[in-house]
Amino acid sequence: MERISFQAVEKKWQKYFSKNKLYNEKGKKFYCLEMFPYPSGKIHMGHVRNYTIGDVLARYKFLNGFNVLHPMGWDAFGLPAENASRINNLHPKTWTENNIKIMKSQLKMLGLSIDWNLEISTCDKSYYKHQQEIFIDFYNQGLVSRKETYVNWDPVEKTVLANEQVINGKGWRSNAIVERKKLSQWFFNITKFSEELLNDLETLKGWPEKVKLMQKNWIGKSFGCEINFEVENKKEIIKIFTTRPDTIFGASFIALSVDHPLSKKFKNDNKFLRFKESCNKTGTTEEALANADKLGFNTELFAKHPFLPDKKIPIFFANFVLMDYGTGAIFGCPAHDQRDFEFATKYKLEIIQVVSDGGSQNNKLQEAFTGEGKIINSDFLNGLAVREAKSKIIKKIEEKKIGKSRTLFRLKDWGISRQRYWGCPIPMIYLEDGSVVPVDKSELPIELPENINLNSKGNPLDAHPDWKNTVHKSTGKKALRETDTLDTFVDSSWYFLRFCSPNHKNSPFDQEKINYWMPVDQYIGGIEHAILHLLYSRFFTKGISKFSKDIKFSEPFKNLFTQGMVCHESYKDQSGKWLYPNEVKKINSNSAIKKSDNSKVIIGPAESMSKSKKNTVDPETMINQYGADAVRWFILSDSPPEKDVQWSDTGVVSANKFLQKVWNLNYLISKREEKDIDKKVEVNFISKINSYIFKIDKSINNFRFNVSIALFYEIYKFLKDSVNTKISNKVFVNSLKDIMKLMIPFIPHLAHECLELHNCKNFNNWPKFKKDVLDEIKLAVQINGKTRDIITIKKDLDEKEIFNYITLNSKAKKYLIDKKIGKTIFVKNKIINYILPN
RNA sequence: GCCCUCGUGGUGAAAUUGGUAGACACAAAGGACUUAAAAUCCUUGCCCUUUUGGGAGUGCCAGUUCGAGUCUGGCCGAGGGCACCA
DSSP states (O other): OOOOOHHHHHHHHHHHHHHSOSOOTTSOEEEEEEOOOOOOSSOOHHHHHHHHHHHHHHHHHHHTTOEEEOOOEEOOOSHHHHHHHHHHOOOHHHHHHHHHHHHHHHHHHTTOOOOGGGOEETTSHHHHHHHHHHHHHHHHTTOEEEEEEEEEEETTTTEEEOGGGEETTEETTTOOBOEEEEEEEEEEOGGGGHHHHHHGGGGOTBSOHHHHHHHHHHHOEEEEEEEEEEBTTSSOEEEEEESOGGGGGGOOEEEEOTTSGGGGGGTTOHHHHHHHHHHHHTTSSHHHHHHOOOOEEEEEEEEEOSSOTTOEEEEEEETTOOTTSTTSEEEEOGGGOHHHHHHHHHTTOOOOOOBOOSSOTTSOOSSOOOSOOBBOSOGGGTTOBHHHHHHHHHHHHHHTTSEEEEEEESOOOEEOEEOOSSSOBOOEEEETTSOEEEOOGGGOOOOOOSOOOTTSSSOHHHHSSSTTEEEOTTTOOEEEEOOOEEOHHHHTTSHHHHTTSTTOOSSSSOHHHHHHHOSBSEEEEEGGGTTHHHHHHHHHHHHHHHHSTTOOOSOSBSBEEEEOOEEEOOEEOTTSOEEOGGGEEEEETTEEEETTTOOEEEEOOOEEOOGGGTOOOOHHHHHHHHOHHHHHHHHHHSSOTTSOEEOOHHHHHHHHHHHHHHHHHHHHHHTOOOOOOOHHHHHHHHHHHHHHHHHHHHHHHTTOHHHHHHHHHHHHHHHHHHTTSSOOHHHHHHHHHHHHHHHTTTSHHHHHHHHHHTTOOOOSOOOOOOTTOOOEEEEEEEETTEEEEEEEEETTOOHHHHHHHHHHHOTTHHHHTTOOOOEEEEETTTEEEEEOOO
């Protein structure tokens, strides 16, 4: 066996890759982008998977003649740098730069086809300068506003979170229970694009349906109408929003949010204040959210029913009505809304059924009926279907001028102020007269101060002695800087544009360049960004195209691929402490011992690798041990890319062994002695290789890299079995070279080394599949729908010829000879099925 | 509660989109080589049969079809998203 040192070979080809990029000036453009990493310290297996998938595609496209842009950068602002700097007494900048250096060298070890000349880092002032510029442009377009609202406060990170960053009532990163706090904040008015963000989802044909659905639900469009209710004996009018105006005759109460303007009337009412306080408390814990009881505060006021002059409807404040959705007021129709039903039951309010559920009207409802049916008990709406009743009542309401139809979105504006140091400074200043204005663009970038005390209480920039003192350039007046920094999701909302012209000086991007490269042809990353990052990036693209009129695209990512996670079993020792896999010795699939003292280890289920559970495997260790190609090979081989994959050490060991065999076979062929030649054997060999080229090509196009790899195992076996057959060296080597080219995207180092061994000079083309080389096909022979034989015959034979062949040569003949055949189902080149009457 | 996705060997998974179920890999068992081990190679994988063969079989129940892992309806189970959104 001819051995190869992967480490040496990989170093050699990495030098080659760093000089030879994937540019094909004549080719069609292909922008291949993987989500850029946060520089946390070292790369993890999730990165390996993400970037290997991207690399396969980038190289494949290049080999097929595309002009490929394949950049990489760093999502370099963020809280961990501040935490780390407090612990290690390192400046966040130093910490981040060190991490970038390490991770960059690790990524290079993987043999990725990245053009490092395009590298960007979001914490560089050359990057965030342009981000500040975009911010000011957005401000000038009315896409930025400052509002005092209740915000999601993360008590661990001591900062504000956007709605999208709260998962099950907890911070997306800290996992701490989020609190409600009233603060003045900067917002991007993402809701100005609600309709576009929703509608354009339909144009994203290359996105997973699942992600589009998640965004659709998040944007949450609903259609209904506003109705004004007069308050009896008062001047006030309560405006409510409903999607079920057809149930207006079933209205039995009005419910208001405790923050509704009408609450001002009760600001001296202690009972109300106590009620309000209890409402603010619910919602702070997950448990409270889950079993939140419907609570109400009776105002003793009544509203007039807009269509029943004699009817009085009690008005309540209720804990389940939100001020920031709709008008902060609803009418309750208990018969047809489960929440209203619970509320009415609790406070003994009327329950009037107005939509027939088909049952007897005398039966008391046990729960709200929300289905379709005919309207009843509703005057002029009686007999109509729900749908018809909706449009009729809205028309009536508009005629009477007591309301209007309205479309509402669940999506809220994106709060972007963060009380942190390590982020992009917000380029706004506060003048002494109270006005707030953007800084002059000529003053950009507004740089972060280098000297900072991160142990100060509250916002570090605010606590800085003089950073915030400044002067308004055009008036010369004293001013104070905004000391909040931008949410780091802003940094990643436009980096894909910057990659197209990363060194462009005077503006965020070169217009011509982005019109050439954008949109991203293939974007690859984790599903966890289905809403957050992907929605924000879409918003940015739409926002920028508002003031850069010549931009030719309105969506950033043409095709999206969401890869699965890398999982591993977790291990605990007898005392319940987590153990790293390399501290554990596996005995068999369900038992293991601790290496240090041979004590028994408890094996947990395979879960996404995480530092807290220590179920991680270090990519660099693996690369050093088995080679980058073996690591790439394994991570692609075991599961389809969109599903989770379980890391297995035996898996990567066998990948390494297989690659050794691939090298050995190449070496063997390079020394092969010339054989006697049989033309027929050669033709069969070539046609088989040809069909493999077709299959590999197809599997890559379908993102079925695990299938590609299974095929390579088959191909290896086939080639090995063919070594001593009557094939000329020329034919054999040419076929082998084709196969090695197919392997370039997967194992670029070894594939190049093998090609070099065969004196191949051109690494930059993809083998072409020739149609119709194979003129034999496999046909299934069925009797009564059961497969009895598979026969290999000439292509395009007709029914009769096949029947003759079967009765002579097939083991299925015993079913057919001397039998009456009732019916024959024949699908050319696929199947023949004889139905015999019994 | 609402919405979505998925159920195939001991395990990860293939299956030309309605046409050979389990490719390929991991693990296991048996065998060959070896003084032995490692490495390597081969075989096996549910039931009946010594073999040739034959049968059952893709979560469960029904349906459509010459033919269903794939299509339809119902049920069961797992995972994910949203959650007082009016």
